[in-house]
Amino acid sequence: VGAAGQARLYDAKVLVVGLGATGGAIAGSLARAGVALTLVDRDHVERHNLQRQSLFCDADVDAGLPKAEAARRHLSAVDPALSIRAEVADLHAGNVLRLARGHDLIIDGTDNFAARYIINDAALTLGIPWVYCAAVGAHGAVMPIAASGKPCLRCLHPDPPPPGSHETCDTSGVLQPAVAVIAGLAAMEAIKILLGQAIESPGLRYVEVWDLGLQIFAVPARPGCAGCDRREMPALAVDATGDAIASLLCGRDAVHVRPAETELDLALLARRLRGAAEIELQNPYILRFVVDGLETTVFADGRAIVKGSDDPARARGHYARWIGL
Numbered sequence: 653v654g655a656a657g658q659a660r661l662y663d664a665k666v667l668v669v670g671l672g673a674t675g676g677a678i679a680g681s682l683a684r685a686g687v688a689l690t691l692v693d694r695d696h697v698e699r700h701n702l703q704r705q706s707l708f709c710d711a712d713v714d715a716g717l718p719k720a721e722a723a724r725r726h727l728s729a730v731d732p733a734l735s736i737r738a739e740v741a742d743l744h745a746g747n748v749l750r751l752a753r754g755h756d757l758i759i760d761g762t763d764n765f766a767a768r769y770i771i772n773d774a775a776l777t778l779g780i781p782w783v784y785c786a787a788v789g790a791h792g793a794v795m796p797i798a799a800s801g802k803p804c805l806r807c808l809h810p811d812p813p814p815p816g817s818h819e820t821c822d823t824s825g826v827l828q829p830a831v832a833v834i835a836g837l838a839a840m841e842a843i844k845i846l847l848g849q850a851i852e853s854p855g856l857r858y859v860e861v862w863d864l865g866l867q868i869f870a871v872p873a874r875p876g877c878a879g880c881d882r883r884e885m886p887a888l889a890v891d892a893t894g895d896a897i898a899s900l901l902c903g904r905d906a907v908h909v910r911p912a913e914t915e916l917d918l919a920l921l922a923r924r925l926r927g928a929a930e931i932e933l934q935n936p937y938i939l940r941f942v943v944d945g946l947e948t949t950v951f952a953d954g955r956a957i958v959k960g961s962d963d964p965a966r967a968r969g970h971y972a973r974w975i976g977l
């Protein structure tokens with residue numbers, strides 16, 4: 653890309669949402685290209701992630717590190733001069749504009765459509781290009797979306813597909829070589845956008861890695877699109893009920909509980925739980941305890957992952973009882 657191109661990459665700031673298999677691999681490519689990164693992830697590193705999430709290692713599991721912080725440490729070790737910031741947080745309609753503002757590009761490293769539509773509508777609002785990225789089984793898709801937002805993700809599908817209508821990592825798993833190929837394509841599109849290139853053939857790049865096939869599906873900007881045409885941005889409508897939101901995590905027998913707005917004193921909570929619950933792990937980022945047959949990982953921003961149940965109502969009740977709502 654030459655000296656001028658490299659200078660552009662050094663000046664670029666990219667937000668990576670989701671530091672799982674694809675997000676982690678893309679973050680690795682961009683960090684080695686010299687790009688400044690903000691890493692957002694709501695989860696912690698688990699041993700069963702290591703089969704495909706090549707940014708992490710066994711010691712991250714033992715240390716109980718959140719993925720955003722573990723990724724920051726590994727990428728900073730590659731080049732200590734790089735600017736890399738970790739945000740241990742759940743991206744949602746209420747914080748996406750604050751998190752995304754000031755970046756030149758957003759990378760979708762998420763594993764769910766709700767988050768992708770939030771990214772789509774926030775990117776359109778702020779005029780930031782983004783790269784949609786998904787991998788499952790031995791195939792995946794990448795779609796670069798320009799700052800103009802035309803076409804956007806809503807031009808492809810007006811609304812998120814209903815749960816159960818598409819393959820997930822829960823139903824199909826994902827092979828690491830497929831992740832590597834899809835993440836490589838996404839990082840390439842990201843670098844081209846950061847270098848100021850217009851997107852050639854806008855649309856969805858679909859790759860089948862097992863039987864090697866590549867197709868580009870043209871996605872025309874759709875007249876009347878609620879995103880890039882009517883600019884209604886439905887995904888940014890904030891849920892104002894103030895209730896804790898409990899949602900199933902993909903492939904995990906676990907529920908993510910996000911309370912309205914809180915800040916938890918993890919040390920105080922640990923003292924309160926001592927005697928009643930078994931404290932498994934405590935560091936500045938998370939507290940993990942077991943009680944009532946459920947393993948609960950609480951983050952400093954009040955969120956929790958309740959493992960051992962696939963019932964959001966039970967997880968919310970468990971949260972209310974042991975952490976408090």
Ligand SMILES: [Zn+2]
Binds near residue numbers: 803874881
């Ligand atoms: Zn659109």
